[in-house]
Amino acid sequence: LVALSIVIVGSSRISGIGRTEMPPAAVVESIELRFEDRRDGAVAVTSAADGEVVHVYAPGTNGFVRGVMRGLARERRLSALDDAQPFRLMLRSDGRLTLHDLATSRDIELDAFGPTNARAFASLLDKGEQPR
Numbered sequence: 001l002v003a004l005s006i007v008i009v010g011s012s013r014i015s016g017i018g019r020t021e022m023p024p025a026a027v028v029e030s031i032e033l034r035f036e037d038r039r040d041g042a043v044a045v046t047s048a049a050d051g052e053v054v055h056v057y058a059p060g061t062n063g064f065v066r067g068v069m070r071g072l073a074r075e076r077r078l079s080a081l082d083d084a085q086p087f088r089l090m091l092r093s094d095g096r097l098t099l100h101d102l103a104t105s106r107d108i109e110l111d112a113f114g115p116t117n118a119r120a121f122a123s124l125l126d127k128g129e130q131p132r
Contacts, residue, residue, distance in 0.1 A: 025092035029125055032086040032102070035069045043069070045124060048086035054124055064117040068108060072101050079104060089124055097122055 012018045032048035041059030043066060046052060057065060069087075076083055085103035092098060097110040097118050110118040 024098075025094040025096065027090045028093050030088055030090040031125055032088050033124060034084075034086050035073075062120055064113065065120050068099065068110075068121075072099075072104070072106070072108075075106065076101070076103050089121060091122070091125055097125075 031054075033054065034046050034048050036044045036046065038044055038056075043057040043062075044053055045055045045057070047054055072087070073083065081103040083103070085101075088100040088102060090098045090100060095111075099108045099110055099121060100106070101108075110121050
């Protein structure tokens with residue numbers, strides 16, 4: 001019975017039969033950003049479009065942004081990918097905030113970590129003011 005269940009679930013995942021998936025909501029605003037560690041421990045966030053500094057996180061502040069970006073940078077290093085590719089921060093029509101890694105194609109739904117943590121990234125959209 002367990003083996004049959006595993007086979008059914010596996011074939012459903014592969015074939016898509018019996019699986020329901022919601023399409024992602026449309027992107028209403030986005031900005032492409034680069035995150036750079038500075039020697040003094042600060043993290044500089046720059047616009048990929050023009051290199052303008054969007055925000056600088058002082059040393060020891062905003063652990064959520066640092067943790068997310070550290071994890072994504074680690075994934076890039078393990079995959080031997082170029083760290084020059086920017087990240088795309090997207091606000092969707094349903095209000096969700098998504099961080100997309102252009103190098104790995106990985107999406108992180110920031111709202112899943114709570115409204116306070118999502119606001120840390122949402123403030124970057126406000127400062128970037130680059131609607132798409």
